[in-house]
Amino acid sequence: MATIEDVRALGSTLERSYEVRVRGRLKFRVGQLVYVAFSADERAMEFAFPKELREGLIGGQPEKFQLPSPSDMRFHWVRSTLAALEPGEAREFVVDAWRMVVPQKLSRAYDLAHPEGPA
Template sequence: MVTFDQFLSIGLALPRATERLTWETTVTLRVGEKIFAMGTPGSGEVTVKASKADQAELLAAEPEVYSSAPYVGRHGWVLVKLAGADPEELRDLLADAWRSVAPKKLVREYEASGPTPETL
């Protein structure tokens, strides 16, 4: 199980990731103006940017945890039920989402630094 605060900690640990309240209740995680994840505290769910291939794989492997996100699912975004999420899998999913929106130079620097996963 992952809490919303843990989700935020994982996402905000990525380089230049910031948090912004959007649509009055939704916390978005961004690099610059590009959103890579979002959620509403207390909802028990978050939405994470993914490729369509990764989305299909996650939905097939764990349909009780992952589903196609409302509105943006057709673009690959995944709705994650935090109560069933594996912390390491969520960490990897957030890192991939971050990579998809971060500047290429920043991604290269991050990968060259050999980041080690934090423990939850």
């Protein structure tokens, strides 16, 4: 069962990433691009995810993943039930979401520095 604390420290260490609070919700950004957001009650984590793979992720594990709100359907975005995720799994989604908003050279540098994947 993942919690917000399982991914919060990771999001703060990713290059160019920073934490913000918007209307009581914790979000992680690179520049102005949000790549991870938590619900106000911290039970759900939304993250950047390729639109073309979204249906497969949600269809395969509907107890863990849901479509984003109708207004966010145009974005590369997925909603997850945080408690249904394992901590390592949640951290992997955070790193993959971060990869979508940073230059490839930063993503490659992360891979070299963390060959075992997210801690």
